[in-house]
Amino acid sequence: MVAVICLIPTPLHVTHRRQTRTIPDMATAAHNARTLPLALATLGVVYGDIGTSPLYTMREVFTGPHGILHSVDNMFGILSLILWSLIIIVSIKYVTFVMRADNRGEGGTVALIALASRSLRKGKKKRKRQQLAVAMIGIFGVSFFYGDGMVTPAISVLSAVEGLRVAAPSLGQFVIPLTIVILLALFMIQRSGTARVATFFGPIMAVWFVVLAVLGVVNILEEPAVLHAANPYYALHFLWENSSTAFVTLGAVVLAVTGGEALYADMGHFGRKPIQLAWFVFVLPSLVLNYFGQGALILLNPEALQNPFYHMAPEWALYPLLGLATGATVIASQAVISGAFSLTRQAMQLGYVPRLEVLHTSERTEGQVYVPAVNWFLCVAVIALVLGFQSSSNLAAAYGIAVTGDMVITSLLAIVVVARLWGWGWLRASALFSVFLVIELSFFGANVLKIPDGGWFPILGGIVIFTLMTTWKRGRELLYERVHADAIELEPFIRTLAASRYTRVPGSAVFMIANPYVVPPALLHNLKHNKVVHEQIIVTSVSVTDEPHVAEDQRVQIECMMPKFYRVRVSYGFKDSPDIPKALALCRDRGLFIDAMDTSYFLGRETLIPKIHSDMAFWREKLFISMSRNTSSATNYFKLPTNRVVELGTQVVL
Numbered sequence: 001m002v003a004v005i006c007l008i009p010t011p012l013h014v015t016h017r018r019q020t021r022t023i024p025d026m027a028t029a030a031h032n033a034r035t036l037p038l039a040l041a042t043l044g045v046v047y048g049d050i051g052t053s054p055l056y057t058m059r060e061v062f063t064g065p066h067g068i069l070h071s072v073d074n075m076f077g078i079l080s081l082i083l084w085s086l087i088i089i090v091s092i093k094y095v096t097f098v099m100r101a102d103n104r105g106e107g108g109t110v111a112l113i114a115l116a117s118r119s120l121r122k123g124k125k126k127r128k129r130q131q132l133a134v135a136m137i138g139i140f141g142v143s144f145f146y147g148d149g150m151v152t153p154a155i156s157v158l159s160a161v162e163g164l165r166v167a168a169p170s171l172g173q174f175v176i177p178l179t180i181v182i183l184l185a186l187f188m189i190q191r192s193g194t195a196r197v198a199t200f201f202g203p204i205m206a207v208w209f210v211v212l213a214v215l216g217v218v219n220i221l222e223e224p225a226v227l228h229a230a231n232p233y234y235a236l237h238f239l240w241e242n243s244s245t246a247f248v249t250l251g252a253v254v255l256a257v258t259g260g261e262a263l264y265a266d267m268g269h270f271g272r273k274p275i276q277l278a279w280f281v282f283v284l285p286s287l288v289l290n291y292f293g294q295g296a297l298i299l300l301n302p303e304a305l306q307n308p309f310y311h312m313a314p315e316w317a318l319y320p321l322l323g324l325a326t327g328a329t330v331i332a333s334q335a336v337i338s339g340a341f342s343l344t345r346q347a348m349q350l351g352y353v354p355r356l357e358v359l360h361t362s363e364r365t366e367g368q369v370y371v372p373a374v375n376w377f378l379c380v381a382v383i384a385l386v387l388g389f390q391s392s393s394n395l396a397a398a399y400g401i402a403v404t405g406d407m408v409i410t411s412l413l414a415i416v417v418v419a420r421l422w423g424w425g426w427l428r429a430s431a432l433f434s435v436f437l438v439i440e441l442s443f444f445g446a447n448v449l450k451i452p453d454g455g456w457f458p459i460l461g462g463i464v465i466f467t468l469m470t471t472w473k474r475g476r477e478l479l480y481e482r483v484h485a486d487a488i489e490l491e492p493f494i495r496t497l498a499a500s501r502y503t504r505v506p507g508s509a510v511f512m513i514a515n516p517y518v519v520p521p522a523l524l525h526n527l528k529h530n531k532v533v534h535e536q537i538i539v540t541s542v543s544v545t546d547e548p549h550v551a552e553d554q555r556v557q558i559e560c561m562m563p564k565f566y567r568v569r570v571s572y573g574f575k576d577s578p579d580i581p582k583a584l585a586l587c588r589d590r591g592l593f594i595d596a597m598d599t600s601y602f603l604g605r606e607t608l609i610p611k612i613h614s615d616m617a618f619w620r621e622k623l624f625i626s627m628s629r630n631t632s633s634a635t636n637y638f639k640l641p642t643n644r645v646v647e648l649g650t651q652v653v654l
Contacts, residue, residue: 044201048332049259077238107267113138119420147458153333216293475624
């Protein structure tokens, strides 16, 4: 029919309409051309964690510490639970709904905290308590992410290397040493950056998912009846008939959806469309086929329960599969480690983490960073987990609780965003996410039972990280109050300064201060001790917005308070890297010229003294002071030229 239509002469006005439509068609084609490569790239970054779950999920369900009896009914029930967990939690919750809650294209817990806080600021009255509650819930989520970041590399790489026991049982003694060597190498290469290696991640994971699907199909053909498990009846029947046992089993079933949070967290790197395309077209079918293939294999050969994934392959393919699985788990670990770096940087910008050394590993991609302190902290924690738990089966108990906790927190924050920011109202938003919360709280409750078996580790790690983050945030607020308690207002001071006879020296002086409306202590100390005033004074403050990025044309706001005396406010998004000299260079186009070679930067440096019966517990004061002493210098953080920085100290009693 299309060919016939093309042969019919077209009137002039119709031809014109067809030509005008070519522009959007070309734009659509260009968009699709970009989407497909990005969808391939997501396989190596976004789906590494969830893509390696088939290595251990089915094994843990039947042979783990809380394994269930192997039977046809149980197998159908478990496969149905895995399938519908992937559909409801990942496909519907994350891919369909949560990914719509983007902060200027960015996703993840920090972006969701910013959106939820912003939604609560709408209206005439600010809801400070609700905003504080949102922030605390969000920080719990961040803490759970770090717990996940410790366990994921350990369980992923260890589960892959354990394939040696299937391929060559005599080499089983080398599993732990080889795992540690691989993990050490992974953490050691972080400093050089992963930009080049990342180009191979997508193709390697594409091969991995193809292999998952092929192995699944081959085994399903041996026992096609396993496909009946796609019926949700089997999941419901399993839960009903095995109410007590089934609840415990959910703690292992949830391993199939670990990594689902990465879809949302990495949205800023790839965009929503490529992630959705890769999930529905490639990842979800491959995972489902592999899980069902493992189920078919176990039904035919119950002895394969000890490691069903590797038993799916013929003997000649075991070593290639072992190598591919190890590569896939390294990629999955890399994604989590990179995510920890990015999350730390964002939390640092929002004031929840002390200033740490941040190194940029790519000249093209601003978001690729390396945080040495976080890298080696994770390295020590991951190797300690491998040595302490000795097997991926033991580690599985420590894995689920961090993931399910993060899922629950995402749902709670999403309710606030959907209700307030999207305008759905509390009733509709709660009704929607209560469906997800019922499932996620069931998963979380099942994992709580595994706390004695190893679930205590991510909880302990999360509590420590939460304590550190909240202590730093509260300590900075307390320090701000103490420093500015007796502060002098800037405008009256300027008038007094104009009438004074202080000696003027050539050049510009930049005084950094958090509150741009008071006199910087460094300026007062300079006047007191040096008895001079620079020819041009710029009082500079830095603020971080709840948006991921701030455009350069909105970076600086300049206010001329008197001739040669300026107040400059610099704004950054929580994913931007502060660079004060670069920001001040933008002032030239707005009438403020700052000669970089003739400018001095004055910083205040506080010596903190703890105080009993203060607004913060004494032990937290001591902790805050210790963190302050080990924080990176403001000179490095703001990228100030070290040979032009003057630090003037003062004592502050907390």
